[in-house]
Amino acid sequence: MGQKINPISFRLKTHPNSPEWMSSWFASKGRYKELLLEDYKIRQTLQKRLASAGVVAIRIERSAKKIKLILIVSRPGLVIGRGGKELESIKNEVQKLMTKQSVKTNIDIQVEEFRNTDLSAKLIAEKISYQLAKRMPYRRVVLSAVEKSMAAGVKGIKVILSGRINGAEISRREKFHQGQVPLSTIKAHIDYAEVPCLTRSGYIGVKVYLCLAV
Secondary structure (H helix, E strand, O other): OOOOOOHHHHOOOOOOOOOOOOEEOOOOOOOHHHHHHHHHHHHHHHHHHOHHHOEEEEEEEEOOOEEEEEEEEOOHHHHHOHHHHHHHHHHHHHHHOOOHHHOOOEEEEEEEEOOOHHHOHHHHHHHHHHHHHOOOOHHHHHHHHHHHHHHHOOOEEEEEEEEOHHHOOOOEEEEEEEEOOOOOOOOOEEEEEEEEEEOOOOEEEEEEEEEEEO
C-alpha cells in the first residue's frame, strides 16, 4: 500500500502527527467544481510568482464572504515586501482569478515562516531538481541533500530519481535511502513531494520522502 499511494493523502487526519487539509471549505453541489478549479489556479499562480520565496505549502480556507490564504514560505520577506506592497499586489492578482460569484469575497493573506529548509520534502526536491538542471553530478547532489536532512534531525529520508539520469540513453530508476521511512505505518509523520526536472536529455522525476516522526 505504501508504495502505491501518496503518503500525505494516505494519512490525512488519522493521527495527531498527520498532515492537514490543504483546502478547508464547504460548497454546494453546483459550486464545488468552480471553487476546486479556483483553488487550483490560485495555487499555480502563487507557486510561479513566489518561486524564489521557497513555498512549502499554500492552504486555502473559505467562509461565506471571506477567503483566507495561508502561505508557508522559507523567505517571508520576499512575500510581504516593503510596507506590505507585495501582499497588496498578490491580493489583486488573486482577485482576478475569482469567479463572478466570488468577486466580492474578502481576501486575507497570512504569511508563516518555515525556518529549516532541510525539513521540507518539497524544498529538498526543488533544490535537487534545480541542481540536476544545472548538470551537477546527481550522486553528489542527492547525497548532500540526504546528509543535510539527517543532520537537521529527520528520522529517515528516501530520494528516488527516475528518467534519463546523467544523460543515459536508457531511462532507469535509482533510490537513495538513509534512516527509517515506514510507508505503511499510518501514525508515522511522513512528508512527501515530487518535482519534475527538465534536463537537456529529457525529464527526470524527483521524489523525496521524509520521516519526521515515528
